[in-house]
Amino acid sequence: MLSGDKATDVQHRFLVDVVNEIADVIDDGTAKTQLGQILPLLDMYVEWHFEREEKCMFRRSCPYAYANERAHESFMTVVKRFRVRYQAEGGSQAMAEEMYHFMCDWLVNHIIKIDSTMRDYPDRTEKPY
Ligand SMILES: [Fe+2]
Numbered sequence: 850m851l852s853g854d855k856a857t858d859v860q861h862r863f864l865v866d867v868v869n870e871i872a873d874v875i876d877d878g879t880a881k882t883q884l885g886q887i888l889p890l891l892d893m894y895v896e897w898h899f900e901r902e903e904k905c906m907f908r909r910s911c912p913y914a915y916a917n918e919r920a921h922e923s924f925m926t927v928v929k930r931f932r933v934r935y936q937a938e939g940g941s942q943a944m945a946e947e948m949y950h951f952m953c954d955w956l957v958n959h960i961i962k963i964d965s966t967m968r969d970y971p972d973r974t975e976k977p978y
Contacts, residue, residue, distance in 0.1 A: 850964055851960075851961075851965050851968070852960075852964050852967045852968055852972065853965075853967045853968030853969070853972075854905055854967060854968075854972070856859075856901070857898075857901075857902050857905060857964065857967070858963075860894070860897060860898040860901075861898075861960050861964070864894055864898075864952070864955075864956070864960070865956065865959075867887065867890045867891065867894065867952070868949065868952045868953065868956065870883075870887055870890070870972075871887060871945055871948050871949045871952060872949060874887070874945055875942065875945050875946060875949060877931065878942065880940050880941060880942045880944065880945035881939065881940045881941055881942070882940065884935060884940030884941075884944060884945055884948075885935065885939075885940060888928075888931060888932055888935055890929045891931075892928070892932075892967060895921075895924070895925055895928065899921045899924075899925075901935055902917070902921075902964065903917060903918050903921065904971065905967065906970075907967070908972055908974055909967055909970035909971065909972050910970060911966055911967050911969075911970045912942075912966075913963050913966045913967075916963060917963050917964065920959050920963060921926075924955065924959070927951060931944065931947075931948060
């Protein structure tokens, strides 16, 4: 487990799948028609994942909990900008490439560097099923 929390890791894998979807539409040259289906996946990820992960970090007294929260806010701002741009201009290859680079940077600089710090702070309140 990368983050030390199984559900968090499963949710992160979902995001990797979304990044792969973006890579596919870039390769296929179908960004113009497909980005409209990918953007809602990012909204879904934000709703499904961020609050849960933030609570998990605070519960563990992880020193990166506040930095994590701020990073999530920045992520949501960028995703909102993509959404607004998509609504104004529609999808494009250039936008898909920007999204791809943004997401890859997020995987490396957020998930690997910040989220994974949780594993050093075990959740002592967690009850086994
Ligand atoms: Fe995070």
